[in-house]
Amino acid sequence: MKPFLATAALLASATALAAQTPSTSPDGASWMRYPALSPDGRTLVFTYKGDLYTVPSSGGAAVPLTSHAANDVMPVWSRDGKRIAFASDRHGNYDVYVVGVGGGEPTRLTFHSAPEYPYSFTADGARILFGAARQDAAANRLYPTAAQPELYAVSATGGRPTQVLTTPAENARPSADGRFLIYEDRKGGENAWRKHHTSAVARDVWILDTRSGEHRQVTTFAGEDRDPVFTKDGRAFHYLSEASGTLNVHRMSVDGGASQQLTQFTGVPVRFLSMADDGTLAFGWDGQIYTMAAGGKAQRVPITVTADDKSNRQRILAVTQGAQGLVVSPNGKEVAFLYRGDVFVNAAEGGGTKRITATPEAETGLEFSPDGKALVYASERGGKWAIYEARRARDAEPYFYVSTVVRETPLISNEKQNTHPSFSPDGKTLAYLENRNTLRVIDLATRQARTLLTEKELFGNDHWFQWSPDGKWIAFDLDVPGIAPSEVGLVRADGTGQVVNLTQSGFNDARPRWILGGKAMMWFSNRDGMKSVAQSGSTQQDAYAMFFDREAWERFRLSKDEFTLVKDAEERLAKARGDSAKGKDSAAARTPAKPLTLDLADLDARRARLTVASASLGDALVSRDGETLYYLARFERGLNLWSTNLRSRETKMVLQLNANGGNMAWDREQKFLYLLADSTISRIDPSAATPKRDVVSLAGENSLDVDAERAAMFDHVWRRTRDTFYTGGFHGADWTTLRAVYAKYLPHVGTNAAFTELLAELLGELNVSHSGASYAFTTPTDDATASLGLFYDQAYVGPGVKVAEVIRGGPLDRSDVRLRPGAIIRAVDGVDIEPSRDIAELLNRKAGKNVLLTITDGGATSEVVVKPVPPAEEGRLLYARWVRRNAEEVDRESGGQLGYVHIPGMNDGAYRTTFEEIMGKYATRQGIVVDTRNNGGGDLVADLAMFLSGQRFFDYTTDTRSAGYEPNFRWTRPTVAIANEANYSDGHCFAYAYKQQKLGPLVGMPVPGTCTFAGWESLPDGIRWGVPGLGVKDATTGQYLENLQTEPDVKVRNEQRAAAAGKDQQLEAAVAALKKLTQQRTAVVP
Template sequence: MKKSVLFFVFAIVVLCVARPAVATNAPLWMRYPAISPDGTAIVFSFRGNLYRVNTKGGAAVPLTLGASHDFMPVWSPDGKTIAFASDRHGNYDVFIMPSDGGPASRLTYHSAADFPSDFTPDGKAVIFSSSRVDAPDSRLFPTSRLPELYRVSVTGGTPKQFLTIPAEKTRFFRDGNRIIYQDKTGIEDQWRKHHISSVAHDLWVADLSKNAFRRLTTFPGEDRNPMLSKDEKIVYFLSERSGTFNVYRMPLDASAKPVQLTKFTGDPVRFLTKADSGTLCFGFKGEIYTMRPGQRAKKVTIRIQEDPAGTGDDLLNVGRATDFAVSPSGKEIAIVFRGDVFAVSVESGSTRQLTRTAGAERDVTFSPDGKAILYASERKGSVNIYQSKLDQPDEKYFFNATLFDESPVLETTKDSYMPRFSPDGKEVAFIEAKTTLKVLNLASGKVRTVLPGRYNFSYTDGDQWYDWSPDGKWLLVQYQNDTYFSTEMGLVPADGSKAPVNLTNSGFEDMQPIWMAKGSMMLWFSNRDGLHSLASTGSSQLDVYALFATKKAYDRFKLSKEEFELVKEAEKEAEKTKKSEKKKKGDKNEAKKKEKKEIKPISIDFNGLTERKVRLTEQSAFLSGAVVTPDAAKLIFMAKYEKKYNLYVTNLREHKTKVLAQLGSLTGGDLRLGPKGKYVFVLASGRVTRVDVNYGKT
């Protein structure tokens, strides 16, 4: 019996047998080192567990062991307690435990992530950062990326917010009224190097009793991780003033310029902490260093005894599919899983790995003849375009191919994303540098610009969109409105000869346009009708809209069910007559072959084009992928009306919507229509499922 469900989730079976502990004499990627107040011990995170080691080095003793991720250790002033963050109950919460080991006590229970940075000077409470709720009078932009500061008693209880301003790596002065911290004024990757912008971190001192704030640094780049000297007159911190993160010191009153204490190059110094004696501790290239006053930094030689936990067989889920494409025949799909490309048989599930590289592959697609798979890949210092091609002429599918060859399609110093074959397979369109739409002619090697970068603004990875027309003459694009920060649907000629024609011009978000119904319809998402934020950010409910290329297509779509049945009947009669005439003239099989090879040009009537618009969804929702069958009779879309995403179908003649398949996905996904529109392929929750369009069978 044939399998109708294509399920693609990889797992690894690990056979664990009893074996002695494994000694790691030169462990790397020891992170978040925190030196004790008396300078005798260091607690650090390694592979998600906390370890303690003497500052002179030696064997590290585990403080926590388990499947959870434990990190960000902080010492109490008396050195008897450790606070740390752990996700052992789902999200990150604050825990405390004895510094020499023992049971951990949970202090926070909120659904937001909580990260500790210090104890209060009396050791009775832990302060931590968390994105819960701003103070009522806060004027900050409401986003979870800008946290507030809280304190919670070491005996538990309800945490109390004491600073709504984002303050990270916060440390108390001894008087308990003042704190020193690094600010956070925008959204940026904390691991980004050489960052210079208006949202780079600076150091501040706040007097909580007077609600007074004083800025300590004004360097355009990064200043982070402040630590106070014992007399509270000197601040030690990390800065990129030398080109990479190093340790600096400066008077708290800014009476002198910062002095660089370490001279590391190439990689950044991270995770600065300090003992009461003045000994500094930090990480560099995954190892731990200490630095005594007046001396040079010294690496701490550490040994870790690792005990492989558990015995027997463990079935581990090692990831999910992130992208996929359906072959022209519909008999195999290509999937990106953990950064590599795989080919999978739709019927049997047989799988063949096509790439095995250190870089991540993405944006996978088939050639029109199904004999090549195109994808972008991180190699040679940039994202480039490659293809794998079947090597044997008599082989049709990648999942059981004996040989296939990979070759570069385009390698440049600029990143190239989202490669897509033209319908005739002679050209490849792609996005260069995240904003510019270009087309590569495979025969000549020449590249032309179709949509210049000035029409786009990239805020996150993969936020651009385009789609070839079925005849390869046009490209539907998502591009930036030049008067308001919103996206529009545009149409540009594939030869790059003209600027885009704005097809929506709505001022709302119009996104992810695709050609449907054999090129007679343009489909896209818009948030103009659903619940949405009037700011330029925030989630929005969406609807599916269609624009019709010709008045004939529009009029046909608007026919009632009864009118459409009469038209179909007349068309069947005409088709019979046409076949009869072809039979009289010659070989009908030969005629079919020629007809199949021919790419028919689509017709676009620009007169009144923007007025031939129809909202296809009956109700706004959170949408993720939509397609229309070739006969324009059914809309299939993934939507979340309540808690989870499911697959829905709308009969566009009868205006009736129902559940086509229960997906139960917490996150959205993507859809691909199979050949002839009989099946739709759905990526949801990391797996791909084939669904019968008519019956909903999977």
């Protein structure tokens, strides 16, 4: 995995940055990042276009230090100024490398697949301090998470890393004498590029006395304090602080006190602080690099860079897979689809592919006109979404896929955002969405438009609607204000009458389709499906039909035998009339449908469940005669194609697909199903004796202009944020001005990683949770360090590695091995583990494979074959171990009277575990410690609040024995909850609700206000970004919970030294508080 996680830590994001401004530009290069000043103050090193460059600190032409296709970032100088350590993702993840100041081939120093980032050289220059979430020490009591790295040191010439601290210490830098380390803490996983937030998760500066082991907090500003560096005499330090409103350079005594602001920059933040021995500072601001002599003013360093691109800016991409948005032409001869935001048309049977649009902006919402002569779609051009029509220019070319010329004209282009075009069946009018939440219909001849639906009926960004066959009605997904479940609505296409709620179920009803020529409607609902224990969890769905015609309903209800008799009679009548009826079916398909008369009375009595078993549904279609349902359903693994005879109820699998997702469409004659599943288009004859899946071959080309596409994506992100951000004030950010501020960097961005970081910096201005951007890709040769399920003795320095603990459930926790602490693993697959070698190097890409270990235990040597596990499985084992230790402590300290559960996320699985533990193992306990620390969110707050707030109102009993009570599905005894700075999203919602509802004491640290809904989207190049489109308010106060921090009733910090020694101070405080509660209450044992 090559992660570019702009929502992770500033250091952990460590993306390669680039600039494209030529050396002849009057302003020189821009978007230069991660500058570091040499100890003698003469030379700067920085990242540009994914490589490291050096330049005199007075300015001039930069010289490349590295030249590699990988991303080289975060350079740090050796104490003597002769070497530079940096992070590079040359093996799929960031490792620490070192290179001489004159360049040459770098030396790789670390080999673990966890991202490893250098912070500084040690005072003696012999080792390099770096951060990585490899594995906490066995004694550590902090939550095991990749969001909080440990601190390590590795020899500057290579060797086995050693753990310096098991607690987070980012940007750690030593004092000149090496006694002290100054660092910034890391308390959670909030977007590292977020600005202006004042909360408990913001970074603070600490100093570690390496002799005593004491950690001392030296900054207490509620916002960001980061990038600390000692002065030469060690009496003070410089750092970056947002105390002035944006990150600026500050100075403070190591003894604390008032800080002195040294720079007065406004707008974008100062980044990447470093210092020379003479006190000269270097940092980045506004894409440039600055230096500031001690007591002086900041000076911009004029830099020019001459660099070639590492890949073509103009590229040709083969379009053979990756299709999205399938539609089939009315004549069944063509299929249209999207690829990387452009429109393509292909022969329905494969063999010819025509690119219709060639824009850097994205197109979406494809549809053929009813006569098949035009394609309509929405495109985001010129700062707005507009609807366009493409037509074949030459009559001699009957299909799009063989057309040499296709002409495009705008259909609807104004100051609004117009999307989701859909032709009426006669092609005379077009329905579309305006500004996301308004459904309009326009007469294409008169250009007169009318509004059918507004935000009273539509909410969100994407809406499903479909014309009736006669063009008089539109069925749609109805969003009732204040009601979470969706319904199915009906509205007249002429704008008259009232909106009709067809389903009114309180369940989720969605995706209506007209069937039987408009006499009925099919839709999906979860009303009969199995559901998660958690109300917000996944549920199974069924396909249903609602009949608007009584005769059609009565015909549908006929038994198989009754229907056979009716069909026989109809066939005899048709035969008596002669053969004049032949061909009428196909002719009818090409003539306008007769106006429908919809009987909307007593619809509940004309409703039927079509599927025989509930499942996770992807899509569904009904045959023209209404006798067969074809649907994509997931019962076990992926989606498969199923059919149900709606008369006999016979159900069978048509094709096994095991697809992750898919949608279907009929051809004109409804003989073939066209399926888009996992980006592959297929044609299927579902009625064949042995149906098969014929893949529709694609053979197109996409000419990609990388820079133009990036500019379009930037505009899209800015515009969508403007239109969808949950509150109009943008948290005080001037969103219009910020577009220009960050858009000016675009010509200087040369990699996806740099662009991701640019988006994250822009979105970080909003000071909101659930925002940022991320980019990741993998290759088969990436390092992936497998785990043996062991803790290693960090103090051991001999050959091999010494076992400190065998993790329960791990690969070596076996009855036939009996590995004990103190045993030495001497070799892996016959390769000796030298004292200078990291075992991680020998375990890369070994997960699930047989590995031979040579083990020495008490003088005896043995060989063991084991299958190491992937890093994710090790994480699961470490989490289980952490929970087990906490539960054992609560049990021990309470004498078996209290129980303990941890809730890692707000989902059905976590709720099931919580319910099982509390109502099973701990059913007779007097109280429960509900630990939510590091809860990453989801949607479970209502379930938990209800579950933990039970009040007993019945006892089922005799005179001598209780048999139960009501409510027997809710906990009715005391609880104490624990939360910390790393609680996020619904993890914060729970902490807030727990305290607001007075369910019990809240223990731990303040929880930042992140109770907001996420809104993530993927861009054409794979970047994932988002901002919240929906906030959460306290129903009693009307106040948004975003940025509203929740303070605990009992504030307790887990101090670094105590946690590293195995002490959980927050858990101890929670047990004490719960003991007090239970002592005040007379327990009623059921």
